[in-house]
Amino acid sequence: MKKGKIEPAAENPYELLDLKVTKVEKWAAGVPAVMAAFSDLLEEKVPVRGTRALFKMNQAGGFDCPSCAWPDPDDERSPLGEYCENGAKALAEEATTKKVTAEFFKNNSVYDLAQLDDFKIGRIGRLTEPMYMPKNGTHYQPISWSDAFKKIAACLNALEIPDEAAFYTSGRTSNEASFLYQLFAKEFGTNNMPDCSNMCHETSGTALLPTIGIGKGTVKLNDFYDTDVIVIIGQNPGTNAPRMMSALEKGKKNGAKIIAINPLPEAGLMGFHNPQQISGVIGSGVKLADLYLPVKINGDMALLKAIELLLLDFEKKSPNEVFNHAFIKEKTVGYNAFIKQFEDYKLEDLAEASGVPLSAIYNAAQMLAFKKRIIVCWGMGLTQQPNGVDMIREIVNLLLLKGSIGKPGAGVCPVRGHSNVQGNRTMMINERPSDVQLDRIQEVFGFKPPRKHGYNVVRAIKAMQEDKVKVLFCMGGNFLSATPDTTYTARALRKLNLTVCVSTKLNRGHLVHGQEALILPTLSRSDIDMVNGEQQFISTENSMGVVQSSKGMLKPVSDKLMNETQIVCRMAMATLGTRSVINWQRYHDSYDAVRDDIEKCIPGFENYNARVRQKEGFYLPNAARDGQFITKGFGDRAPFTLTTIPDDGLAPDEYMMATTRTHDQFNTTIYGLDDRYRGIKNGRRVVFMNQIDIDKAGFKAGDRVDLFNYDDGIERIAPLFIIVSYPIPEKNTITYFPETNVLVSVNNVVRESNMPASKYVKIKIKKHDPKIYERMDQL
Incomplete structure (x- = not known):
């Protein structure tokens, strides 16, 4: 396709390949993941060299996976391999002899x-x-x-x-x-x-340090194996931390319930076929999420407050059975002011702001009400929102009500990305x-x-x-x-x-x-x-x-x-x-x-x-994990935090966009041009839209469009995308990064943590103009 004199290094080239849209998967991993893992070794022509290395990756005495930071088991590790599909792809790119x-x-x-x-x-x-x-x-x-x-x-x-x-x-x-x-x-x-x-995860540390005294998570891997409820919000384990699904599977088998909160019904949240078990290869695998809540982009705060409001109602009906008042009295401050705010909230308004049906929110609250061991996991779906710091503080509020921090099987779990990003900060990499x-x-x-x-x-x-x-x-x-x-x-x-x-x-x-x-x-x-x-x-x-x-x-x-x-x-x-x-x-x-x-x-x-x-390494001190909250200004107590509901108003021709990665990608490293779980093959320049929005705008699936952002009074353009119809909340869209990073203003940041708010970008979508490149040359 002819294009103007755009400097090609400023963003990815504007080319559309033979994009194919196939079925959306309802489960992750299994035999396809195994085949994909080894296909990259074959493509890099290192089947022997690479396979030898795979069996040493994440093993005691071996080397740490260069991909995600999900922990290895403290006890025995699988002789079949402690790696996932994306870890194998990362290894293939390292092991290549090209x-x-x-x-x-x-x-x-x-x-x-x-x-x-x-x-x-x-x-x-x-x-x-x-x-x-x-x-x-x-x-x-x-x-x-x-x-x-x-x-x-x-x-x-x-x-x-x-x-x-x-x-x-x-x-x-x-x-x-x-x-x-x-x-x-x-x-x-x-x-x-x-x-x-x-x-x-700057947002995570910014939120956690003043509330629980440490900017890290408070759970160990074994806590996932023996807990009551695991909440996964703004995170997709099937792509971002695939080995996490083994921990979720083990927790499920031991009786845990899983609540998945995300704008997209991701395969890695719905089901898991463990390739290391017979049931995962020839059986039906494991259903992961017991409840899926299709929250709107940035509707998480309203959802969390709606759940808390329902829990307060349950507590009034069953005093001392829902909230852990002994924990609240001994370990926290600010409870009364926190509870008083709910006099100003209406459940129906909160449900509408979240985009989640009230009946589903009620089910979530019911699953949490009489449980004490609760783990909440999150990823960049929260940390890259403008109010991400407040949303994580709201998660802490919820867990403080339940007394679910500082005990086995309970706590906060920010799921980190790169394999030593947490270690960098411990080593004082900090501005x-x-x-x-x-x-x-x-x-x-x-x-x-x-x-x-x-x-x-x-x-x-x-x-x-x-x-x-x-x-x-x-x-x-x-x-x-x-x-x-x-x-x-x-x-x-x-x-x-x-x-x-x-x-x-x-x-x-x-x-x-x-x-x-x-x-x-x-x-x-x-x-x-x-x-x-x-x-x-x-x-x-x-x-x-x-x-x-x-x-x-x-x-x-x-x-x-x-x-x-x-x-x-x-x-x-x-x-x-x-x-x-x-x-x-x-x-x-x-x-x-x-x-x-x-x-x-x-x-x-x-x-x-x-x-x-030592074979297993060693744990760093974590006072909050041990139930000690050493917080600035509050001594040995964790403060409840008062937060607000954001105003996410959009103009009639605006949509909210969040960037995400494909399954064939780790951070900015692109392993391939497919997104297997979402049904995308041989292409990345796509925009996922709700079919109702497609119809209202006069588009149809497969149309070529240009994307625009106008923050700061500046026109930013990401040209030539293909519309893909997808089950996503109305007025919400999803695109891949880095292709749409060009639309994220340097001034669109998370309050307090100053991170790019890449999951909250207001865009306009217009039919593709072949002359768009000439227009961009003039910017």
Whole structure:
């Protein structure tokens, strides 16, 4: 299809393939998942190499999956494999022997590569040597490691102030590399440490820390096996954390009930065919959700308050049987004010605002009323709403009423995304470090770390646009594709003096760069990591606070790769030189040395080197899990929080859009062009709509349309999408990211956490205009 002169790196290419819409699945996993898992190994031509690695992934003594952060069992792990379909796909991309060499870059300009879609870019292969883009260059060219570090040092030391640099972190980065990374940034003189938490679960930590005293979940994996009710809200385990379904299955068999709350009836919420059991292969599998509540986008708050109002009614009829008044009296504050607010609410109004039938809400309240062991899980369906912090606080309110935090089989469970995103934050990857943390750094290392808060992701993008940040160093990730307001962000990145990306594979983030750019190829989780002739291991922290070792077992595809820990040390030595008070060479030569000093700085890591070598790793302290709420301003009590119902009004021609991932995707990594469970094959540029909305607008399924957003008085355009009819609440739409990140204003953020509100985007949908590209060229 002919298009204008749009810079192709600003968003994905505008091409529609032979899209097919098939049936929507009602269950997840099973034999199709097994076949899909191994098909990628075959496609990457590593069936033997990859299969060997699969049986070591998530096993004691093996390596941690580079995909999601769902925990491994504390006891025995499955001999058939502790991995899921997407974990196997992630491993296939690491294990591939396809290489992206200097010769490849010589033959392919950045402009030519940007014409490819993200799927094709990711499938080119593993990066093999450092590459450099000179000013006004068109092609990356090889550079030695030594010269690369000299280039970084020269650019950093030329800055007027340290705060003109920002250091981004992805969730793949190990504890050891993360600790050194933040240590270098602080000694360099800045707290500008945007990270992937700023785009996924910053909202969770912001809500939980002041209410229960810790910004993490309070449950262990075993709690899922012995509980009464599991509530899954704004999260799709079948795609985002497939191994979670095994835990849900076990809980169901032990008597737990499951309530699923989501705008879409996702297959992973409805049913599960466990491929490791006969019943999951040839039987009917397990029905997961006992109750599905089809909430409107951002109708969750109204739904939660409706449930609480019904629980209050049940409590009045059965005093002391619904609410845990002993717990409320001993462990909480603010109960009376919290209860008084319900005098102003009407159940019918709340039901209407939520989009869920009143009868279904009543059933949910009835399932919760006389149960005490309740787990509530959530994902980015909540955290990326503008009122996401309040909604998570409302979840805490509900659990406090029931006394369902700090006891076995009960608590909060934010389901984290990338495999060490929680560990990064524990290692002080944080643009707002606490005074306690900074005091400890100063005491242990003898320099004065900066006290001024730094930039998170959204503020860093704005600072780049305003010329306040001039160097961006990315430790992993795909910054452009992960962030909002794609065109705005791309323009900001291109203003930088230097961008540096530490990566395993090529991605779109390498194709939108500063005036100069470096790509530094690093080892993957599954690669053997040799330092001074001795194989090293790293450590990570999963969603439930377990720190464990991870040791690769595959021969690296190139002898020019460098591990992340040594990359940080080499950068520090080149940049800081003799003015550093830290022995970076010591860390460069030994991960044990890094862990020794982590132990000195971060509570819970006592005897780190010994305990991380234990088969099962070790749990970090979690006072709230033990029933102790150490909260600022409330002593040892958890406060009830007063929240409000949002006004989600839409103009007659507006729709609410939420972005999501396909089943063939993990974060910004595209494994394929199918979304098997939702019935989409060979395409990603689709917009899911309710059939009533399609009819009212005069469209029909299969029509080509353009999507528009007008936040901040700016016209943002995502052209050429295909309408797909889907069971979704009226006036709601779903699209895939990163294709529609271009519609998410950099100013559309979650209150308090300042995360992009990518699940709450007002759009207009118009028939596709072939001249739209010319119009976009003029923006």
